Amino acid sequence: MTSTTAHDAPPVPPPPPAEITYSGQYSVNPLGQVSFRALCAGLPAVLRRIAAMAWRIDHRAVLLLLACQLITGVSAAVLLAATARAMRPVLGAGAVSDRLHEALPALIVVAAASAVTRATVAVAAYAERRITPRLTTATDSALVEAVCRVEAAAYAADGFSDRQEAAEMGVTRTHVMVMDAQRFMSALIKLITAGGVLSVLNPLMLPLLLLAVAPAGIGAILTARVDYEIHYANIADRNVRGMTRWWATAPKYGDEVRANGMTDYLLHWYRALSERVDQRSLTAAPRTLRIALLSSLASGTFLAATWGMLAWLAVTGRITPAIAATAVVAVQTTLAALSQVVINGAAVFHTSLYLSDMQAFFDAAARQAPKRGPLTVGPPVEEIRLDEVTYRYPGKDKPAVDGVSLTLRRGQILAIVGLNGSGKSTLTRLITGIYLPDKGRVTWNGTDLAHTDPATVWNCTGLVPQIFAQWPLRARENVTLGQPRSHDDREVWDAVDAVGMREAVEDLPAGLDTLLAREIFGGAELSGGQWQRLACSRALYRRPPLLILDEPTSQMDPRGEHGIFEKIKAISADRITIVVTHRLENTKIADHIIVMEQGRLTEQGTYDDLIHAGGTFAGLLRLSRDR
Numbered sequence: 280m281t282s283t284t285a286h287d288a289p290p291v292p293p294p295p296p297a298e299i300t301y302s303g304q305y306s307v308n309p310l311g312q313v314s315f316r317a318l319c320a321g322l323p324a325v326l327r328r329i330a331a332m333a334w335r336i337d338h339r340a341v342l343l344l345l346a347c348q349l350i351t352g353v354s355a356a357v358l359l360a361a362t363a364r365a366m367r368p369v370l371g372a373g374a375v376s377d378r379l380h381e382a383l384p385a386l387i388v389v390a391a392a393s394a395v396t397r398a399t400v401a402v403a404a405y406a407e408r409r410i411t412p413r414l415t416t417a418t419d420s421a422l423v424e425a426v427c428r429v430e431a432a433a434y435a436a437d438g439f440s441d442r443q444e445a446a447e448m449g450v451t452r453t454h455v456m457v458m459d460a461q462r463f464m465s466a467l468i469k470l471i472t473a474g475g476v477l478s479v480l481n482p483l484m485l486p487l488l489l490l491a492v493a494p495a496g497i498g499a500i501l502t503a504r505v506d507y508e509i510h511y512a513n514i515a516d517r518n519v520r521g522m523t524r525w526w527a528t529a530p531k532y533g534d535e536v537r538a539n540g541m542t543d544y545l546l547h548w549y550r551a552l553s554e555r556v557d558q559r560s561l562t563a564a565p566r567t568l569r570i571a572l573l574s575s576l577a578s579g580t581f582l583a584a585t586w587g588m589l590a591w592l593a594v595t596g597r598i599t600p601a602i603a604a605t606a607v608v609a610v611q612t613t614l615a616a617l618s619q620v621v622i623n624g625a626a627v628f629h630t631s632l633y634l635s636d637m638q639a640f641f642d643a644a645a646r647q648a649p650k651r652g653p654l655t656v657g658p659p660v661e662e663i664r665l666d667e668v669t670y671r672y673p674g675k676d677k678p679a680v681d682g683v684s685l686t687l688r689r690g691q692i693l694a695i696v697g698l699n700g701s702g703k704s705t706l707t708r709l710i711t712g713i714y715l716p717d718k719g720r721v722t723w724n725g726t727d728l729a730h731t732d733p734a735t736v737w738n739c740t741g742l743v744p745q746i747f748a749q750w751p752l753r754a755r756e757n758v759t760l761g762q763p764r765s766h767d768d769r770e771v772w773d774a775v776d777a778v779g780m781r782e783a784v785e786d787l788p789a790g791l792d793t794l795l796a797r798e799i800f801g802g803a804e805l806s807g808g809q810w811q812r813l814a815c816s817r818a819l820y821r822r823p824p825l826l827i828l829d830e831p832t833s834q835m836d837p838r839g840e841h842g843i844f845e846k847i848k849a850i851s852a853d854r855i856t857i858v859v860t861h862r863l864e865n866t867k868i869a870d871h872i873i874v875m876e877q878g879r880l881t882e883q884g885t886y887d888d889l890i891h892a893g894g895t896f897a898g899l900l901r902l903s904r905d906r
């Protein structure tokens with residue numbers, strides 16, 4: 280056999296990934312409009328916010344941290360005062376033993392103050408460790424909850440997942456936030472005490488020292504600004520890269536990726552996105568180098584002036600050698616404290632940028648949380664009515680559902696049919712109150728869903744969506760998730776039997792206890808149709824007053840499909856049932872069929888009515904038989 284020339288041709292290189300920018304109303308970098316002074320002035324507010332967050336987690340640990348700050352300040356002052364007292368005899372005249380004897384009490388105080396400082400640092404670290412893990416967990420859980428609780432319509436809004444990605448960075452910063460804030464505060468207190476002592480020794484010294492450290496502070500904050508700018512520009516690419524990584528590596532999509540030759544393309548895309556992210560960081564490197572060099576130059580110049588002045592004061596006899604020696608210690612202490620203030624102040628500032636994104640996301644999520652009103656609905660659901668219901672997705676020109684009116688009664692089976700994109704799934708989301716209509720109203724037993732607590736609505740629904748989740752849980756939880764009822768497995772087996780899965784579940788290594796996640800050690804995997812049966816059993820197990828099945832049998836063998844529809848019919852008397860399907864033969868079980876076209880309800884009636892009406896339904900049925 281000879282190979283064809285097509286196989287010898289060099290492979291076509293994959294196209295470059297699309298340039299995606301963080302867009303929409305949130306595309307404005309919040310730093311763009313804020314002045315440097317305003318940013319520094321915002322530091323106390325950030326510290327207050329961090330303190331308030333920590334306070335909610337652990338009062339005692341926060342009080343302990345505050346006590347440590349206070350002790351740090353006092354011991355720094357005591358240390359310097361005792362050093363000054365010890366220097367006088369040490370550097371004075373007389374016998375060495377006499378001088379040492381005279382200096383001893385002050386030296387003991389110096390040693391004690393140093394020991395207290397060390398112990399305080401250890402205790403402060405302990406207090407910080409009591410707060411940080413719980414603070415991170417609390418913030419992380421709050422973020423997950425905020426995303427879970429928003430109105431489903433918010434997901435379709437511009438930039439939602441990008442803003443979520445930005446907020447994740449705020450959660451990540453909570454790992455270091457308390458430590459940075461605590462170090463900043465204790466350095467500040469040390470600075471004030473050491474600076475105070477230095478000013479007493481010579482009033483000119485402190486301003487000079489401040490000038491020596493200020494450029495480093497400005498440099499650190501400018502660098503943090505550049506870092507944030509790069510982070511901001513990279514948000515969308517990082518988001519897409521994360522998704523690409525998941526799609527490329529998830530075993531579930533492995534067959535599709537391999538057999539369709541997607542591996543090279545996905546790897547190329549992943550690498551290209553990473554390189555784009557790196558490129559942005561690289562272009563910032565010269566800017567950060569310039570900032571670092573200029574700030575070091577300025578700092579060095581002022582520092583040289585400080586030491587020069589100290590030497591001049593000592594040499595010209597304007598200060599005694601003892602004072603000069605104390606001044607050296609004070610300068611060193613002040614300098615170290617100032618550097619810490621600058622480094623940790625910049626870190627707190629840096630954190631504040633990400634915290635603002637996180638807070639903005641929380642605020643937006645709170646605004647988008649359901650506030651529908653106090654009304655409730657409950658079983659039995661006798662009637663669901665839709666009056667001129669219209670819904671348009673954000674950013675779309677045309678409504679997905681357009682002026683639909685419909686009445687459903689208990690005991691009825693409704694089938695919804697129509698071409699792809701005609702609005703069938705959107706209609707089911709409106710009926711279940713997942714979305715609220717832009718116009719018109721949906722009522723359950725006469726109660727408008729726009730004013731009803733959605734949890735009470737969803738207690739009455741069971742939904743098998745077109746794309747259902749394959750939960751990496753045990754078989755039992757895959758049936759009972761959302762409705763833990765009893766510890767008795769009888770009802771679970773009833774639901775499993777209803778979809779013809781008993782044999783398959785019994786064949787699993789641990790029956791209902793089998794973990795259905797191939798990726799996890801000890802897990803088993805089901806076939807596509809078996810997963811779909813399990814999704815149906817999950818909805819049936821809920822015994823819901825409203826049962827919605829969106830293409831419930833698309834992956835099932837004919838026996839499975841037949842069994843499910845028999846079951847749906849057998850249990851229909853007690854509930855309202857809605858079936859969305861493209862297999863028109865299946866609509867025979869329905870009492871009423873509606874046909875959707877471009878969001879509108881264009882035909883309705885029984886199966887017999889519609890096949891004789893000569894409309895869209897009859898046309899589609901003819902096509903499905905014409906093979």
Ligand SMILES: Nc1ncnc2c1ncn2[C@@H]1O[C@H](COP(=O)(O)OP(=O)(O)OP(=O)(O)O)[C@@H](O)[C@H]1O
Binds near residue numbers: 698699700703704705
């Ligand atoms: N989350 C969404 N965000 C934006 N537009 C959406 C969203 N979901 C659906 N749409 C749009 O709404 C229209 C109706 O979609 P819908 O999923 O309701 O159709 P369908 O009749 O269920 O289609 P299919 O038969 O393919 O399942 C389509 O134009 C689709 O592009």
